[in-house]
Amino acid sequence: MKTKTVLIVEDNNLNRKLYESLIAQVTPCVSAKNGIQALSYCLESKFDLILMDIQLPQIDGITTMRRIRKETPQNCPIIAISAFAKPQDRAKFINIGFDEFLLKPIKPKDFLLFIENFLHEQCGNSSDQNPTNQADLILDRDTFSQLSKFNNTQAVKAVYDDFVLEMDTLTKLIHQLLQEGNLEEIAKNLHTIKGNSGTLGANTIYKISSEAEQFALDHNWPQLEEAIQMLNCEKKIFEEYIKDEKTFEP
Numbered sequence: 001m002k003t004k005t006v007l008i009v010e011d012n013n014l015n016r017k018l019y020e021s022l023i024a025q026v027t028p029c030v031s032a033k034n035g036i037q038a039l040s041y042c043l044e045s046k047f048d049l050i051l052m053d054i055q056l057p058q059i060d061g062i063t064t065m066r067r068i069r070k071e072t073p074q075n076c077p078i079i080a081i082s083a084f085a086k087p088q089d090r091a092k093f094i095n096i097g098f099d100e101f102l103l104k105p106i107k108p109k110d111f112l113l114f115i116e117n118f119l120h121e122q123c124g125n126s127s128d129q130n131p132t133n134q135a136d137l138i139l140d141r142d143t144f145s146q147l148s149k150f151n152n153t154q155a156v157k158a159v160y161d162d163f164v165l166e167m168d169t170l171t172k173l174i175h176q177l178l179q180e181g182n183l184e185e186i187a188k189n190l191h192t193i194k195g196n197s198g199t200l201g202a203n204t205i206y207k208i209s210s211e212a213e214q215f216a217l218d219h220n221w222p223q224l225e226e227a228i229q230m231l232n233c234e235k236k237i238f239e240e241y242i243k244d245e246k247t248f249e250p
């Protein structure tokens with residue numbers, strides 16, 4: 001079978017790493033951090049599938065998709081990935097020229113099956129169907145076990161370690177922004193935490209950061225400060241949880 005190459009266009013480091021680590025299990029992939037880089041890759045190489053984040057710096061995903069179609073020889077499917085959308089927005093994305101649409105946070109298993117469908121490849125080891133997913137509060141075991149299925153334990157642990165490190169940086173930054181009263185930036189950073197925790201199945205962090213983001217957008221100071229304190233506690237709990245060797249045993 002001819003080797004197929006996927007181009008990932010995603011500015012969020014954690015998401016990009018996650019998509020790379022998943023897709024690399026089935027086919028080669030190349031990553032671009034923004035639309036400009038994606039356009040230049042599209043002029044240099046031929047891809048079989050492009051995953052396009054919608055919120056990108058400089059030129060957004062919709063513009064990048066249009067320019068790829070117009071200015072480069074690519075004629076492969078382009079899939080939109082967005083967190084700022086609802087399942088019913090699929091028609092909208094297809095109308096503007098995408099071939100499909102994925103909602104963030106992605107579910108690793110569904111994500112891979114979806115990619116493979118587009119690449120017309122057979123997946124050999126995804127027979128394990130377990131529709132009742134009892135989501136754990138700290139870490140969604142389903143998300144975690146799907147990640148583990150396609151990656152070795154060390155690689156999965158590295159993704160969670162990166163997440164904790166980024167949480168550390170972002171919570172410190174949020175604390176500082178709180179002193180400065182910069183609600184807009186607080187909301188942005190909370191949005192990043194929400195997205196990353198959703199992707200990795202860190203359920204409690206996801207829940208608290210979602211609420212906190214809303215409090216920031218609503219200018220609800222007392223609730224926001226409380227939520228940020230809870231987020232700090234939850235970060236420590238999560239950190240301890242993933243430090244535990246047993247967490248990453250297969």
Ligand code: MN
Nearest residue numbers: 011053055056
């Ligand atoms: Mn983005």
